[in-house]
Amino acid sequence: MQLAEAKAKFIADWGRFGTNWGINRTMAQIHALLLISPDPLSADEVMEELSISRGNVNMNVRELIDWGLVQKVIVPGERKEFFTAEKDIWKVARQIVKERKKRELDLMIPVLKELSDVEGDKRDKAVKTFTDTINNIRKFSDQADRTLDTMIRADEHWFLGSLMKLFGGKRD
Amino acid sequence: MQLAEAKAKFIADWGRFGTNWGINRTMAQIHALLLISPDPLSADEVMEELSISRGNVNMNVRELIDWGLVQKVIVPGERKEFFTAEKDIWKVARQIVKERKKRELDLMIPVLKELSDVEGDKRDKAVKTFTDTINNIRKFSDQADRTLDTMIRADEHWFLGSLMKLFGGKRD
DNA sequence: ATAAACTTTCAATAACTTTTGAAAGTTCAG
DNA sequence: CTGAACTTTCAAAAGTTATTGAAAGTTTAT
Numbered sequence: 001m002q003l004a005e006a007k008a009k010f011i012a013d014w015g016r017f018g019t020n021w022g023i024n025r026t027m028a029q030i031h032a033l034l035l036i037s038p039d040p041l042s043a044d045e046v047m048e049e050l051s052i053s054r055g056n057v058n059m060n061v062r063e064l065i066d067w068g069l070v071q072k073v074i075v076p077g078e079r080k081e082f083f084t085a086e087k088d089i090w091k092v093a094r095q096i097v098k099e100r101k102k103r104e105l106d107l108m109i110p111v112l113k114e115l116s117d118v119e120g121d122k123r124d125k126a127v128k129t130f131t132d133t134i135n136n137i138r139k140f141s142d143q144a145d146r147t148l149d150t151m152i153r154a155d156e157h158w159f160l161g162s163l164m165k166l167f168g169g170k171r172d
Numbered sequence: 173m174q175l176a177e178a179k180a181k182f183i184a185d186w187g188r189f190g191t192n193w194g195i196n197r198t199m200a201q202i203h204a205l206l207l208i209s210p211d212p213l214s215a216d217e218v219m220e221e222l223s224i225s226r227g228n229v230n231m232n233v234r235e236l237i238d239w240g241l242v243q244k245v246i247v248p249g250e251r252k253e254f255f256t257a258e259k260d261i262w263k264v265a266r267q268i269v270k271e272r273k274k275r276e277l278d279l280m281i282p283v284l285k286e287l288s289d290v291e292g293d294k295r296d297k298a299v300k301t302f303t304d305t306i307n308n309i310r311k312f313s314d315q316a317d318r319t320l321d322t323m324i325r326a327d328e329h330w331f332l333g334s335l336m337k338l339f340g341g342k343r344d
Numbered sequence: 345a346t347a348a349a350c351t352t353t354c355a356a357t358a359a360c361t362t363t364t365g366a367a368a369g370t371t372c373a374g
Numbered sequence: 375c376t377g378a379a380c381t382t383t384c385a386a387a388a389g390t391t392a393t394t395g396a397a398a399g400t401t402t403a404t
Contacts (some may be wrong), residue, residue, distance in 0.1 A: 001286075002290065003302060013280075013283050020275070020276050024361085024362070026363080027294065035305075037378060040283075043381080053363065053365065054364090054381085055363075055365065055366095055384085056363055058381065058382060058383085059363090079372080079378095081380085087305060089305075089311075091309045092314065104189065104192050114173075114181075115173070115178050118173050118175050118178045119173065119174060129208055129209065129259075130178065132259075133207050133259060134182065137261050140259075140261045140262065154193065197391070225395065226394090226395080227354085227393075227395070231352090238378090251401085251403095252350070252351095257393065304393075345381085345387080345404100346403100346404090347402100347403095347404095349401085349403100350400080351401090352398080353396105354394105354397090355394105356395100357394080358392085359390105359392075360389105360392085362388080363387080364386085365385105365386100365391085366383105367383085368384095369381080370379100371381095372377100372380105374375100374377100
Protein backbone atom coordinates (compact mmCIF):
# COMPACT_ATOMS: atom_id res chain seq x y z
CA MET A 1 0.00 0.00 0.00
CA GLN A 2 1.15 3.56 -0.68
CA LEU A 3 1.66 5.93 2.23
CA ALA A 4 -1.16 8.30 1.24
CA GLU A 5 -3.68 5.48 1.04
CA ALA A 6 -2.51 3.89 4.29
CA LYS A 7 -2.70 7.25 6.03
CA ALA A 8 -6.27 7.85 4.88
CA LYS A 9 -7.26 4.35 5.95
CA PHE A 10 -5.65 4.66 9.36
CA ILE A 11 -7.42 7.96 10.00
CA ALA A 12 -10.78 6.53 8.96
CA ASP A 13 -10.33 3.35 11.03
CA TRP A 14 -9.02 5.06 14.13
CA GLY A 15 -12.02 7.37 13.91
CA ARG A 16 -14.36 4.42 13.70
CA PHE A 17 -12.80 2.66 16.68
CA GLY A 18 -12.69 5.84 18.72
CA THR A 19 -16.47 6.07 18.75
CA ASN A 20 -16.51 2.80 20.75
CA TRP A 21 -14.41 4.45 23.39
CA GLY A 22 -16.38 7.55 24.21
CA ILE A 23 -14.22 9.64 21.89
CA ASN A 24 -16.04 11.23 18.99
CA ARG A 25 -15.13 10.38 15.45
CA THR A 26 -13.53 13.70 14.57
CA MET A 27 -11.56 13.83 17.78
CA ALA A 28 -10.17 10.37 17.07
CA GLN A 29 -9.35 11.32 13.48
CA ILE A 30 -7.43 14.38 14.57
CA HIS A 31 -5.62 12.21 17.08
CA ALA A 32 -4.77 9.70 14.34
CA LEU A 33 -3.48 12.42 12.04
CA LEU A 34 -1.25 13.86 14.73
CA LEU A 35 -0.01 10.41 15.74
CA ILE A 36 1.39 9.74 12.29
CA SER A 37 2.68 13.25 11.59
CA PRO A 38 6.42 13.57 12.14
CA ASP A 39 6.08 17.27 12.91
CA PRO A 40 3.51 19.34 14.76
CA LEU A 41 0.58 20.56 12.64
CA SER A 42 -1.29 23.87 12.69
CA ALA A 43 -5.06 24.16 12.88
CA ASP A 44 -5.08 25.05 9.17
CA GLU A 45 -3.21 21.90 8.24
CA VAL A 46 -5.65 19.78 10.24
CA MET A 47 -8.61 21.53 8.57
CA GLU A 48 -7.09 20.91 5.17
CA GLU A 49 -6.14 17.25 5.73
CA LEU A 50 -9.46 16.21 7.24
CA SER A 51 -11.74 18.64 5.37
CA ILE A 52 -13.38 19.93 8.51
CA SER A 53 -14.19 23.41 9.74
CA ARG A 54 -12.05 25.64 11.88
CA GLY A 55 -14.52 25.53 14.78
CA ASN A 56 -14.57 21.78 14.72
CA VAL A 57 -10.76 21.56 14.80
CA ASN A 58 -10.62 24.00 17.65
CA MET A 59 -13.21 22.20 19.74
CA ASN A 60 -11.77 18.75 19.29
CA VAL A 61 -8.15 19.76 19.69
CA ARG A 62 -9.12 21.45 22.93
CA GLU A 63 -10.72 18.24 24.11
CA LEU A 64 -7.68 16.16 23.11
CA ILE A 65 -5.56 18.54 25.15
CA ASP A 66 -7.96 18.05 28.09
CA TRP A 67 -7.48 14.32 27.77
CA GLY A 68 -3.72 14.84 27.86
CA LEU A 69 -3.26 13.21 24.46
CA VAL A 70 -2.16 16.29 22.52
CA GLN A 71 0.02 19.27 23.33
CA LYS A 72 0.35 22.77 21.95
CA VAL A 73 3.75 23.45 20.52
CA ILE A 74 5.14 26.94 20.08
CA VAL A 75 7.35 27.15 17.03
CA PRO A 76 9.80 30.05 17.37
CA GLY A 77 9.20 32.73 14.79
CA GLU A 78 5.66 31.51 14.05
CA ARG A 79 2.52 33.24 15.17
CA LYS A 80 0.32 30.12 14.81
CA GLU A 81 -0.12 27.43 17.38
CA PHE A 82 0.96 23.92 16.42
CA PHE A 83 -0.22 20.62 17.83
CA THR A 84 1.48 17.32 18.41
CA ALA A 85 0.36 13.99 19.88
CA GLU A 86 2.15 11.75 22.36
CA LYS A 87 3.61 8.98 20.18
CA ASP A 88 4.34 6.36 22.86
CA ILE A 89 1.24 4.22 22.76
CA TRP A 90 1.74 2.85 26.27
CA LYS A 91 1.67 6.38 27.58
CA VAL A 92 -1.42 7.07 25.50
CA ALA A 93 -3.16 4.02 27.00
CA ARG A 94 -2.13 5.05 30.49
CA GLN A 95 -3.45 8.55 29.94
CA ILE A 96 -6.79 7.23 28.67
CA VAL A 97 -7.15 4.87 31.63
CA LYS A 98 -6.36 7.75 33.97
CA GLU A 99 -8.92 10.09 32.43
CA ARG A 100 -11.65 7.49 32.22
CA LYS A 101 -11.09 6.51 35.81
CA LYS A 102 -11.43 10.15 36.78
CA ARG A 103 -14.56 10.66 34.71
CA GLU A 104 -16.29 7.40 35.57
CA LEU A 105 -15.13 5.40 38.54
CA ASP A 106 -14.37 8.39 40.75
CA LEU A 107 -17.93 9.65 40.18
CA MET A 108 -19.50 6.26 40.70
CA ILE A 109 -17.97 5.39 44.06
CA PRO A 110 -19.73 8.09 46.12
CA VAL A 111 -23.03 7.30 44.40
CA LEU A 112 -22.75 3.66 45.44
CA LYS A 113 -21.89 4.62 48.98
CA GLU A 114 -25.02 6.69 49.18
CA LEU A 115 -27.14 3.82 47.84
CA SER A 116 -25.70 1.28 50.22
CA ASP A 117 -27.74 2.17 53.25
CA VAL A 118 -31.42 1.70 52.54
CA GLU A 119 -33.78 1.53 55.47
CA GLY A 120 -35.88 -1.59 55.79
CA ASP A 121 -36.07 -5.15 57.01
CA LYS A 122 -33.12 -7.24 55.85
CA ARG A 123 -35.41 -10.27 55.80
CA ASP A 124 -37.42 -8.61 53.06
CA LYS A 125 -36.19 -10.28 49.89
CA ALA A 126 -36.39 -7.07 47.86
CA VAL A 127 -34.28 -5.16 50.40
CA LYS A 128 -31.79 -7.97 50.70
CA THR A 129 -31.27 -8.34 46.95
CA PHE A 130 -30.87 -4.61 46.58
CA THR A 131 -28.29 -4.15 49.33
CA ASP A 132 -26.39 -7.28 48.32
CA THR A 133 -26.15 -6.12 44.73
CA ILE A 134 -25.03 -2.63 45.65
CA ASN A 135 -22.47 -3.97 48.10
CA ASN A 136 -21.05 -6.33 45.52
CA ILE A 137 -20.73 -3.53 43.03
CA ARG A 138 -19.07 -1.42 45.71
CA LYS A 139 -16.51 -4.07 46.54
CA PHE A 140 -15.76 -4.48 42.89
CA SER A 141 -15.43 -0.76 42.29
CA ASP A 142 -13.22 -0.19 45.30
CA GLN A 143 -10.94 -2.95 44.13
CA ALA A 144 -10.86 -1.59 40.58
CA ASP A 145 -10.15 1.86 41.97
CA ARG A 146 -7.11 0.70 43.91
CA THR A 147 -5.82 -1.43 41.07
CA LEU A 148 -6.12 1.32 38.50
CA ASP A 149 -4.41 3.80 40.80
CA THR A 150 -1.50 1.44 41.14
CA MET A 151 -1.31 0.88 37.42
CA ILE A 152 -1.47 4.58 36.65
CA ARG A 153 1.20 5.41 39.16
CA ALA A 154 3.46 2.64 37.96
CA ASP A 155 6.29 3.17 35.57
CA GLU A 156 5.43 2.36 32.00
CA HIS A 157 7.61 -0.67 31.64
CA TRP A 158 6.75 -2.15 34.91
CA PHE A 159 3.06 -1.50 34.46
CA LEU A 160 2.14 -3.95 31.78
CA GLY A 161 5.47 -5.74 31.87
CA SER A 162 4.70 -7.39 35.20
CA LEU A 163 1.14 -7.94 34.24
CA MET A 164 2.19 -9.80 31.13
CA LYS A 165 4.61 -11.98 33.03
CA LEU A 166 1.86 -12.89 35.44
CA PHE A 167 -0.53 -13.80 32.71
CA GLY A 168 2.00 -15.65 30.60
CA GLY A 169 2.16 -13.15 27.75
CA LYS A 170 5.46 -12.85 25.94
CA ARG A 171 7.31 -9.50 25.88
CA ASP A 172 9.22 -8.86 22.67
CA MET B 173 -33.12 6.17 52.08
CA GLN B 174 -36.24 4.16 51.34
CA LEU B 175 -35.99 1.17 49.00
CA ALA B 176 -38.20 2.68 46.29
CA GLU B 177 -36.14 5.85 46.15
CA ALA B 178 -32.84 3.97 46.18
CA LYS B 179 -34.06 1.69 43.43
CA ALA B 180 -35.06 4.60 41.20
CA LYS B 181 -31.73 6.29 41.84
CA PHE B 182 -29.72 3.17 41.10
CA ILE B 183 -31.57 2.62 37.82
CA ALA B 184 -31.02 6.23 36.75
CA ASP B 185 -27.34 6.20 37.74
CA TRP B 186 -26.53 2.84 36.19
CA GLY B 187 -28.15 4.07 33.01
CA ARG B 188 -26.01 7.18 33.06
CA PHE B 189 -22.80 5.24 33.61
CA GLY B 190 -23.70 2.62 31.03
CA THR B 191 -23.57 5.17 28.24
CA ASN B 192 -19.84 5.57 28.97
CA TRP B 193 -19.38 1.88 28.31
CA GLY B 194 -20.92 1.38 24.91
CA ILE B 195 -24.21 0.28 26.43
CA ASN B 196 -27.17 2.50 25.70
CA ARG B 197 -29.07 4.15 28.48
CA THR B 198 -32.22 2.05 28.29
CA MET B 199 -30.25 -1.15 28.01
CA ALA B 200 -28.31 -0.24 31.14
CA GLN B 201 -31.51 0.69 32.98
CA ILE B 202 -33.11 -2.65 32.18
CA HIS B 203 -29.93 -4.32 33.34
CA ALA B 204 -30.02 -2.34 36.58
CA LEU B 205 -33.65 -3.25 37.19
CA LEU B 206 -33.00 -6.95 36.66
CA LEU B 207 -29.87 -6.83 38.84
CA ILE B 208 -31.83 -5.70 41.86
CA SER B 209 -34.92 -7.82 41.27
CA PRO B 210 -35.00 -10.94 43.42
CA ASP B 211 -37.14 -12.75 40.85
CA PRO B 212 -37.21 -12.80 37.06
CA LEU B 213 -39.39 -10.12 35.45
CA SER B 214 -41.64 -10.27 32.40
CA ALA B 215 -41.51 -7.81 29.53
CA ASP B 216 -44.69 -6.20 30.90
CA GLU B 217 -43.14 -5.65 34.29
CA VAL B 218 -40.09 -4.02 32.72
CA MET B 219 -42.33 -1.77 30.58
CA GLU B 220 -44.29 -0.77 33.62
CA GLU B 221 -41.31 -0.13 35.93
CA LEU B 222 -39.32 1.92 33.44
CA SER B 223 -42.22 3.47 31.48
CA ILE B 224 -40.92 2.39 28.12
CA SER B 225 -42.58 0.75 25.14
CA ARG B 226 -42.86 -2.94 24.42
CA GLY B 227 -40.68 -2.67 21.31
CA ASN B 228 -37.97 -0.91 23.25
CA VAL B 229 -37.97 -3.56 25.98
CA ASN B 230 -37.81 -6.31 23.42
CA MET B 231 -34.92 -4.78 21.50
CA ASN B 232 -32.81 -3.99 24.53
CA VAL B 233 -33.47 -7.26 26.32
CA ARG B 234 -32.43 -9.05 23.17
CA GLU B 235 -29.19 -7.10 23.14
CA LEU B 236 -28.55 -7.79 26.84
CA ILE B 237 -28.99 -11.49 26.05
CA ASP B 238 -26.48 -11.10 23.17
CA TRP B 239 -24.03 -9.59 25.61
CA GLY B 240 -24.56 -12.57 27.90
CA LEU B 241 -25.73 -10.38 30.77
CA VAL B 242 -29.35 -11.51 30.88
CA GLN B 243 -31.09 -14.84 30.43
CA LYS B 244 -34.59 -15.91 29.51
CA VAL B 245 -36.27 -17.89 32.22
CA ILE B 246 -39.16 -20.21 31.58
CA VAL B 247 -41.55 -20.26 34.51
CA PRO B 248 -43.57 -23.50 34.51
CA GLY B 249 -47.25 -22.87 33.98
CA GLU B 250 -46.67 -19.38 32.56
CA ARG B 251 -47.02 -18.48 28.93
CA LYS B 252 -44.85 -15.34 29.21
CA GLU B 253 -41.08 -15.19 29.04
CA PHE B 254 -39.25 -13.91 32.09
CA PHE B 255 -35.82 -12.34 32.28
CA THR B 256 -33.12 -12.40 34.89
CA ALA B 257 -29.63 -10.88 35.14
CA GLU B 258 -26.38 -12.47 36.29
CA LYS B 259 -25.94 -11.15 39.83
CA ASP B 260 -22.24 -11.92 40.35
CA ILE B 261 -20.60 -8.66 39.42
CA TRP B 262 -17.21 -10.25 38.67
CA LYS B 263 -18.89 -12.44 36.09
CA VAL B 264 -20.66 -9.41 34.68
CA ALA B 265 -17.35 -7.57 34.34
CA ARG B 266 -15.73 -10.59 32.73
CA GLN B 267 -18.58 -10.90 30.27
CA ILE B 268 -18.37 -7.23 29.33
CA VAL B 269 -14.61 -7.43 28.80
CA LYS B 270 -15.12 -10.52 26.65
CA GLU B 271 -17.77 -8.92 24.44
CA ARG B 272 -15.91 -5.67 24.01
CA LYS B 273 -12.75 -7.50 23.11
CA LYS B 274 -14.71 -9.42 20.47
CA ARG B 275 -16.35 -6.30 19.08
CA GLU B 276 -13.33 -4.02 19.14
CA LEU B 277 -9.88 -5.53 19.53
CA ASP B 278 -10.57 -8.57 17.36
CA LEU B 279 -11.67 -6.28 14.53
CA MET B 280 -8.77 -3.91 14.99
CA ILE B 281 -5.91 -6.39 14.82
CA PRO B 282 -6.33 -7.41 11.15
CA VAL B 283 -6.76 -3.75 10.15
CA LEU B 284 -3.44 -2.88 11.78
CA LYS B 285 -1.72 -5.80 10.10
CA GLU B 286 -2.88 -4.55 6.73
CA LEU B 287 -1.62 -1.04 7.49
CA SER B 288 1.77 -2.21 8.65
CA ASP B 289 3.37 -2.70 5.28
CA VAL B 290 3.44 0.57 3.36
CA GLU B 291 5.76 0.79 0.38
CA GLY B 292 8.34 3.55 0.42
CA ASP B 293 11.72 4.63 1.59
CA LYS B 294 12.27 4.05 5.31
CA ARG B 295 14.55 7.09 5.36
CA ASP B 296 11.58 9.25 4.46
CA LYS B 297 10.52 10.74 7.77
CA ALA B 298 6.81 10.51 6.92
CA VAL B 299 7.07 6.81 6.09
CA LYS B 300 9.16 6.08 9.16
CA THR B 301 6.81 7.85 11.55
CA PHE B 302 3.83 6.08 10.03
CA THR B 303 5.25 2.58 10.19
CA ASP B 304 6.69 3.13 13.66
CA THR B 305 3.36 4.32 14.97
CA ILE B 306 1.40 1.46 13.42
CA ASN B 307 3.93 -1.09 14.68
CA ASN B 308 3.77 0.30 18.19
CA ILE B 309 0.00 0.11 18.15
CA ARG B 310 0.24 -3.43 16.84
CA LYS B 311 2.59 -4.56 19.60
CA PHE B 312 0.32 -3.00 22.14
CA SER B 313 -2.81 -4.57 20.69
CA ASP B 314 -1.27 -8.02 20.41
CA GLN B 315 -0.19 -7.83 24.01
CA ALA B 316 -3.62 -6.63 25.12
CA ASP B 317 -5.21 -9.40 23.09
CA ARG B 318 -3.20 -12.11 24.81
CA THR B 319 -3.66 -10.61 28.25
CA LEU B 320 -7.40 -10.26 27.89
CA ASP B 321 -7.72 -13.81 26.59
CA THR B 322 -5.92 -15.06 29.65
CA MET B 323 -8.08 -13.01 31.95
CA ILE B 324 -11.27 -14.14 30.28
CA ARG B 325 -10.28 -17.78 30.40
CA ALA B 326 -9.19 -17.55 34.00
CA ASP B 327 -11.32 -18.65 36.87
CA GLU B 328 -13.15 -15.81 38.51
CA HIS B 329 -11.31 -15.88 41.80
CA TRP B 330 -7.94 -16.33 40.33
CA PHE B 331 -8.52 -13.67 37.71
CA LEU B 332 -8.58 -10.57 39.79
CA GLY B 333 -7.36 -12.27 42.92
CA SER B 334 -3.85 -12.69 41.57
CA LEU B 335 -3.96 -9.35 39.91
CA MET B 336 -4.81 -7.67 43.18
CA LYS B 337 -2.03 -9.43 45.02
CA LEU B 338 0.42 -8.32 42.39
CA PHE B 339 -0.66 -4.74 42.60
CA GLY B 340 -0.87 -4.65 46.35
CA GLY B 341 -4.63 -4.39 46.57
CA LYS B 342 -6.34 -6.00 49.52
CA ARG B 343 -8.90 -8.78 49.00
CA ASP B 344 -11.71 -8.78 51.52
C1' DA C 345 -58.29 -25.31 12.78
C1' DT C 346 -59.00 -21.33 15.63
C1' DA C 347 -58.21 -17.75 18.54
C1' DA C 348 -55.96 -15.88 22.43
C1' DA C 349 -51.57 -14.73 24.39
C1' DC C 350 -47.66 -13.40 23.57
C1' DT C 351 -43.15 -11.69 20.80
C1' DT C 352 -40.90 -9.37 17.00
C1' DT C 353 -40.37 -6.01 13.42
C1' DC C 354 -40.13 -1.62 11.34
C1' DA C 355 -41.31 2.94 9.52
C1' DA C 356 -42.25 7.28 11.40
C1' DT C 357 -40.75 10.46 14.65
C1' DA C 358 -38.46 12.31 18.61
C1' DA C 359 -34.25 13.15 21.09
C1' DC C 360 -29.61 13.85 21.05
C1' DT C 361 -24.97 14.87 19.09
C1' DT C 362 -21.91 16.89 15.88
C1' DT C 363 -20.60 20.25 12.50
C1' DT C 364 -20.47 24.55 10.34
C1' DG C 365 -19.30 29.29 9.54
C1' DA C 366 -19.77 33.80 10.63
C1' DA C 367 -19.10 36.95 14.42
C1' DA C 368 -16.66 38.10 18.54
C1' DG C 369 -12.49 37.94 21.03
C1' DT C 370 -7.45 38.02 21.68
C1' DT C 371 -2.66 38.89 20.83
C1' DC C 372 1.13 41.12 19.04
C1' DA C 373 4.20 43.79 15.76
C1' DG C 374 4.87 48.17 14.29
C1' DC D 375 -3.00 52.76 19.71
C1' DT D 376 -4.16 50.08 15.27
C1' DG D 377 -4.96 46.45 12.37
C1' DA D 378 -3.59 41.97 10.80
C1' DA D 379 -3.20 37.30 12.21
C1' DC D 380 -4.86 34.24 14.61
C1' DT D 381 -8.23 31.65 18.15
C1' DT D 382 -12.65 30.95 20.31
C1' DT D 383 -17.58 30.91 20.68
C1' DC D 384 -22.18 29.85 19.57
C1' DA D 385 -26.63 29.37 17.28
C1' DA D 386 -28.47 27.24 13.37
C1' DA D 387 -28.29 23.08 10.34
C1' DA D 388 -27.05 18.44 9.44
C1' DG D 389 -26.43 13.97 10.92
C1' DT D 390 -27.05 10.14 14.02
C1' DT D 391 -29.28 7.19 17.30
C1' DA D 392 -33.17 5.75 20.19
C1' DT D 393 -38.11 5.21 20.86
C1' DT D 394 -42.73 4.41 19.85
C1' DG D 395 -46.75 1.86 18.60
C1' DA D 396 -49.25 -0.41 15.36
C1' DA D 397 -48.98 -4.34 12.30
C1' DA D 398 -47.10 -8.83 11.38
C1' DG D 399 -45.54 -13.07 13.14
C1' DT D 400 -45.39 -17.03 16.32
C1' DT D 401 -46.78 -20.29 19.73
C1' DT D 402 -49.93 -22.83 22.45
C1' DA D 403 -54.37 -24.54 24.38
C1' DT D 404 -58.50 -26.30 23.22
